[in-house]
Amino acid sequence: MKKSVSSVSDSTAPAADFCNILIEKSREIFGEKRVRDILHSAFEFREIPKQIAEGKNVFDGNTDNETLKAIIISITNEITKAFGTVFAESTLAGAVSRLEVSCSPEAIGFSVMSIIPAGFLEDRKRKFLSKEELERQIAEKTKELQDVNFHLEEKVIERTNEFKKLLLEQDRSAKLLVRRDLELTRANDKLRELDERKSEFLSVVAHQLRTPLSGIKWTLSMIMNGELGPISNEQKVFIMKSYESNDRMIELVEDMLHADRVDSGKYDLHLVKTQIFDLIDNVLYEIFPVALRRDVKIEFKHREELPQLNIDQEKMRAVFQNLFDNAVKYSRRGGTISVDITKSADSVQVAISDSGVGIPEDQKSLIFSRFFRARNALKVETDGNGLGLFIVRSIIEMHGGKIWFESKENVGTTFYFTIKI
Numbered sequence: 001m002k003k004s005v006s007s008v009s010d011s012t013a014p015a016a017d018f019c020n021i022l023i024e025k026s027r028e029i030f031g032e033k034r035v036r037d038i039l040h041s042a043f044e045f046r047e048i049p050k051q052i053a054e055g056k057n058v059f060d061g062n063t064d065n066e067t068l069k070a071i072i073i074s075i076t077n078e079i080t081k082a083f084g085t086v087f088a089e090s091t092l093a094g095a096v097s098r099l100e101v102s103c104s105p106e107a108i109g110f111s112v113m114s115i116i117p118a119g120f121l122e123d124r125k126r127k128f129l130s131k132e133e134l135e136r137q138i139a140e141k142t143k144e145l146q147d148v149n150f151h152l153e154e155k156v157i158e159r160t161n162e163f164k165k166l167l168l169e170q171d172r173s174a175k176l177l178v179r180r181d182l183e184l185t186r187a188n189d190k191l192r193e194l195d196e197r198k199s200e201f202l203s204v205v206a207h208q209l210r211t212p213l214s215g216i217k218w219t220l221s222m223i224m225n226g227e228l229g230p231i232s233n234e235q236k237v238f239i240m241k242s243y244e245s246n247d248r249m250i251e252l253v254e255d256m257l258h259a260d261r262v263d264s265g266k267y268d269l270h271l272v273k274t275q276i277f278d279l280i281d282n283v284l285y286e287i288f289p290v291a292l293r294r295d296v297k298i299e300f301k302h303r304e305e306l307p308q309l310n311i312d313q314e315k316m317r318a319v320f321q322n323l324f325d326n327a328v329k330y331s332r333r334g335g336t337i338s339v340d341i342t343k344s345a346d347s348v349q350v351a352i353s354d355s356g357v358g359i360p361e362d363q364k365s366l367i368f369s370r371f372f373r374a375r376n377a378l379k380v381e382t383d384g385n386g387l388g389l390f391i392v393r394s395i396i397e398m399h400g401g402k403i404w405f406e407s408k409e410n411v412g413t414t415f416y417f418t419i420k421i
Contacts, residue, residue, distance in 0.1 A: 013061030014103045014111040019068045020058055021095040026075045029082075029091075035075075042074035043067075069115040076117050085119075092120050213250050220246060255387040269315065269398055273308040276341070276348065276419075283320040287328060296331045298324075301340040306348060309419050315395045316419075322388040323352045323415055329381045330356035330413075347401070347418045356380075358409040367405065368393045376409065392417075 027035050059068065080088040099108060105127075113125045220243040222228050224236060231239070284298060291298055327337045335355040342349050357376045359367060366372045371386040396403045396417045407413035 013063075014099060014107045015065060015068050015115055016059040016061055016063050017103070018095055018099050018108075018112045018115075019063075019071055021098050022072060022075055022092070023058075025091055025095060026079070029079065038074050038078050039071060042070045065115060072115055073117050076120065089120055092116060093124075096121065096124065209249070209253050213246055213253070216246050217243065217250065252385050255385055255391065269312040271310045272313055274311050274313055274316075275308055276306060276311075276350075277303065279313060279317060280320055280339070283317060283324060286321075287324045290325075291328050291337070294328060294331065295333050296328055296335050296337060298337045298339070301338055302342060304341075304343070306341065306343055307421055309348060309421065311399060311419060312395075316399070319392050319395050319417070322392050326388065327352055327354035327356070327413075330354060330377060332356060343421075347420050349416060349418050351414055351416045353412060353414040355412040358411050358413055359405070359407040360409050364405075364407065368403075 023035060023039075026038065030038070059071075076088055076092065079091055096108065096112065099112065109127070113121070116125070220239055223231060224239050224243065288298070324337070331337060331354045337355075338351075338353045340351040340353070342351075357380055359374050360376060363372075363374050367374070368389050369386075370390040372390075373386045393403050396419075400420045401418040403415065403417035405413060405415045
């Protein structure tokens with residue numbers, strides 16, 4: 001029959017009694033089988049005591065301290081793993097409190113506190129320490145603090161030196177940035193000066209080109225109309241081709257001037273109240289002959305009444321000319337161009353759709369770039385300078401609107417843009 005814990009009061013070995021109390025508490029927590037497993041595991045690399053081998057979980061004053069200490073450590077570890085440090089501390093404190101009923105504080109301090117695992121009941125342990133032991137522990141802690149302080153000072157010196165190096169590097173970087181900033185400022189001034197010269201040069205060249213080109217156009221027109229004498233049909237065909245080439249040269253000069261004014265910020269708006277359908281009809285009047293030759297139909301999806309818009313008529317006319325011209329040029333024969341104009345609370349949205357070659361997926365991001373033309377567009381129409389959509393986007397954005405598109409190669413393209421009311 002197992003020895004009852006009530007016999008603790010008669011015991012002369014508080015450490016054994018404390019161990020018995022802790023085993024009893026662990027049985028309440030884990031159950032008999034688990035406690036037996038814990039006791040066996042405490043002696044994994046040592047000879048198992050007779051009591052444990054026989055399944056007896058009670059110890060007396062003859063049990064050595066090493067055995068008791070191994071058991072207490074194993075039980076404490078299991079409780080800590082299962083329920084945490086706070087619960088383990090509370091369990092150990094409860095066992096000590098029960099022991100205090102039958103044992104003197106001196107006996108507990110001498111016999112029990114030395115076998116309780118480190119880190120638990122430290123406040124109680126200090127109460128039972130002798131003056132010499134306290135002085136020894138204080139000396140150890142003082143030495144630890146001195147070591148920590150020494151290493152901390154080393155780290156502070158090391159970090160201070162690193163910080164000084166960093167400050168020196170930052171100072172050098174700051175001076176370098178100032179120098180680079182001055183160089184960039186000078187370079188920017190030089191570029192601005194060169195840009196102004198380029199704009200002046202383009203303006204002069206464009207005006208110098210426009211005058212003879214306009215003269216050539218006027219002369220060719222007179223010849224085609226027979227004002228300078230009769231010409232054969234064969235001659236008329238070649239003169240017509242020269243007339244068209246001359247027109248493309250004039251258009252290229254105008255587009256280059258427009259693009260340069262956009263870049264230099266000299267593209268001013270002259271806003272006038274305008275009915276947008278009147279402007280579109282005017283542009284379509286010029287586009288219709290080309291559309292008829294290509295057997296391309298142009299239709300309106302909606303033509304509801306719209307308020308007048310405050311726009312630059314000349315520049316917005318260029319927007320419609322470019323978009324309709326592209327839609328006609330890149331539509332297949334027999335295709336359809338649709339125009340859809342809708343109104344929201346603060347803007348008018350225009351959508352111009354074609355059933356043409358579309359835009360390749362990998363080139364969509366470049367479509368508004370200056371001088372860019374998609375590879376499939378080059379196959380359909382060799383003429384073109386790639387400035388049209390660049391100028392269109394600039395004009396729309398100057399009016400406070402936005403422009404975007406949806407396109408699928410070999411299906412068609414829709415350009416959308418908005419104008420604020």
